[in-house]
Amino acid sequence: MTDNPYVKLVKDGLWTNNQALVALLGLCPLLAVTNSAVNGLGLGIATTLVLTLSNGTVSLIRNLVRSEVRLPVFVLVIASFVTAVELSMNAWFHELYKILGIFIPLIVTNCAIIGRAEAYASKHSLGRSLLDGLAMGIGFTLVLVTLGALRELVGQGTLFDQAHLMFGEAAQGLRFSLGEDFKGMLMAILPPGAFIGLGFLIAIKNLIDKRLTRRQAATVREPLEQGTEAGTA
Amino acid sequence: MHFPSVTSPHTERPNSVTWTMLWVIIALVPGSIAMIWYFGWGILVNMLLASLVAVAGEAAVLKLRSRPVMPAVGDLSAVVTALLFALAVPPLLPWWLTVLGVGFAIIVVKHMYGGIGYNPFNPAMAGYVLLLISYPVEMTAWLPPRMLNEQILGLGQTLSVIFTGTLPAGLDWDAITMATPLDTMRTQLDLNIMISEIRLSPLWGDFGGIGWEWVGNWFLLGGLLLLYKRVISWHIPVSMLVALLLIAMLFHALDQETHPFGLFHIFSGGTLLGAFFIATDPVSACTTRKGQLIYGASIAVLIFVIRTWGGYPDAVAFAVLLMNMAAPTIDYYTQPRAFGHGIGKNE
Numbered sequence: 001m002t003d004n005p006y007v008k009l010v011k012d013g014l015w016t017n018n019q020a021l022v023a024l025l026g027l028c029p030l031l032a033v034t035n036s037a038v039n040g041l042g043l044g045i046a047t048t049l050v051l052t053l054s055n056g057t058v059s060l061i062r063n064l065v066r067s068e069v070r071l072p073v074f075v076l077v078i079a080s081f082v083t084a085v086e087l088s089m090n091a092w093f094h095e096l097y098k099i100l101g102i103f104i105p106l107i108v109t110n111c112a113i114i115g116r117a118e119a120y121a122s123k124h125s126l127g128r129s130l131l132d133g134l135a136m137g138i139g140f141t142l143v144l145v146t147l148g149a150l151r152e153l154v155g156q157g158t159l160f161d162q163a164h165l166m167f168g169e170a171a172q173g174l175r176f177s178l179g180e181d182f183k184g185m186l187m188a189i190l191p192p193g194a195f196i197g198l199g200f201l202i203a204i205k206n207l208i209d210k211r212l213t214r215r216q217a218a219t220v221r222e223p224l225e226q227g228t229e230a231g232t233a
Numbered sequence: 234m235h236f237p238s239v240t241s242p243h244t245e246r247p248n249s250v251t252w253t254m255l256w257v258i259i260a261l262v263p264g265s266i267a268m269i270w271y272f273g274w275g276i277l278v279n280m281l282l283a284s285l286v287a288v289a290g291e292a293a294v295l296k297l298r299s300r301p302v303m304p305a306v307g308d309l310s311a312v313v314t315a316l317l318f319a320l321a322v323p324p325l326l327p328w329w330l331t332v333l334g335v336g337f338a339i340i341v342v343k344h345m346y347g348g349i350g351y352n353p354f355n356p357a358m359a360g361y362v363l364l365l366i367s368y369p370v371e372m373t374a375w376l377p378p379r380m381l382n383e384q385i386l387g388l389g390q391t392l393s394v395i396f397t398g399t400l401p402a403g404l405d406w407d408a409i410t411m412a413t414p415l416d417t418m419r420t421q422l423d424l425n426i427m428i429s430e431i432r433l434s435p436l437w438g439d440f441g442g443i444g445w446e447w448v449g450n451w452f453l454l455g456g457l458l459l460l461y462k463r464v465i466s467w468h469i470p471v472s473m474l475v476a477l478l479l480i481a482m483l484f485h486a487l488d489q490e491t492h493p494f495g496l497f498h499i500f501s502g503g504t505l506l507g508a509f510f511i512a513t514d515p516v517s518a519c520t521t522r523k524g525q526l527i528y529g530a531s532i533a534v535l536i537f538v539i540r541t542w543g544g545y546p547d548a549v550a551f552a553v554l555l556m557n558m559a560a561p562t563i564d565y566y567t568q569p570r571a572f573g574h575g576i577g578k579n580e
Contacts, residue, residue: 186369187363190366
């Protein structure tokens with residue numbers, strides 16, 4: 001195990017402290033927009049952008065803001081970035097913007113963002129805060145895309161449908177379909193599908209974690225039995 | 234010398250999950266036979282297929298959870314879930330939908346919450362609702378009852394429709410399927426047709442749809458058997474049926490032309506099956522006596538509201554699932570007073 005704090009930050013964001021799967025923050029947009037992989041990706045990128053920028057800004061002003069008023073200030077910072085992202089999406093990805101609708105402005109209420117600002121960025125330096133925001137954002141995006149892909153596949157029988165809304169006409173070829181005969185399970189696209197899907201994702205993550213700790217325990221025990229390098233754990 | 238210390242009550246009865254489930258299955262027999270008689274072999278095929286899937290799914294999950302397989306499979310609870318599911322879905326439902334619905338009921342709704350005794354929702358109804366929401370076309374393709382049906386399918390034809398999806402030559406889905414009485418009533422009322430006109434159609438019997446009302450009667454008989462054998466208590470079915478009748482009659486009295494007669498609601502759709510077999514599920518229903526009365530009456534209110542103003546023609550499954558969610562809260566507020574506690578005492 002490396003002790004490099006930056007590696008640990010990335011690992012925390014992507015896996016150990018994943019905002020969606022472990023902290024269960026930001027569930028409202030997570031559950032609402034992930035009815036297709038492209039929607040998930042769009043919201044994920046927007047959230048990552050806001051999270052990174054707001055983390056950076058909060059870290060920069062952390063010594064200037066009195067602790068009594070820190071939360072309103074954080075919210076203001078986040079709201080400014082969300083507004084900027086919203087306007088840019090409206091300008092350059094108008095179709096996607098129309099689909100995601102209210103959930104772009106609602107990024108401001110995503111508790112993962114203010115959570116990171118309060119828990120991490122307000123106590124750490126600029127570089128670390130930026131990396132933390134990026135890692136947490138990418139971890140969140142990965143869950144959004146996975147859940148979106150899962151629901152799209154089960155509910156509609158396609159993957160990356162409407163990808164051209166995001167990547168231009170060239171991305172039409174990304175679309176994958178199980179065929180016209182596939183009768184999708186509508187439930188997967190409806191809200192209950194989001195809850196059930198997220199439940200499965202969390203269960204899978206916990207299962208993998210369990211396996212990993214068991215394997216780790218086994219590898220630690222072996223050297224102990226042989227009487228060599230007992231202190232590496 | 235051995236002196237067994239026996240405490241009261243001194244009468245004994247074989248009260249176990251298997252015993253309960255066995256009586257539920259026996260009580261389902263008259264209603265099932267009636268449904269097979271009116272709606273054809275499809276019902277029987279569905280019942281067998283669903284039972285098979287349920288038992289296989291139960292065994293597989295138990296194996297996966299490293300639990301003993303035999304006692305849990307042998308208690309017949311999975312079979313009861315499967316039978317209730319099969320009696321709720323249309324007779325010609327494609328096989329993969331039955332597998333999907335029952336699989337969801339057993340694996341997700343029952344076992345992910347811990348298996349028998351732990352599921353907060355009625356598995357059969359959750360499986361039914363999953364299909365109803367996901368596949369509305371297949372789930373509303375009901376056959377007309379035997380006396381209105383000019384194209385009665387034989388066993389072979391039924392099997393072919395269910396397992397391959399191909400209809401006998403010369404028939405199409407529109408020719409052999411028909412809306413249920415509840416569905417017809419709803420659609421025609423939405424078109425502002427008066428009930429006195431709607432009832433002129435040969436679709437109707439004395440209270441509900443022709444054929445359908447008799448299915449209801451046989452389920453009622455099975456339910457009375459369950460009451461007699463004390464497998465269920467009277468609280469839930471009676472409060473549910475009385476409440477439904479009262480609300481329906483109240484609205485009927487207010488406006489006879491847009492609200493059908495009270496007994497129509499009792500003898501249509503899944504009301505009687507629901508009142509005796511589904512709402513009384515000992516796991517997901519309320520357990521206190523007072524709570525059961527509230528639970529049954531609330532289901533009745535929800536059924537009437539959804540049937541009259543909601544988006545689906547029948548509502549038993551939705552009403553039961555919604556009240557399943559409320560059951561723990563109702564139980565909490567209706568706990569009976571323990572003897573010697575409460576009333577005028579400060580702890």
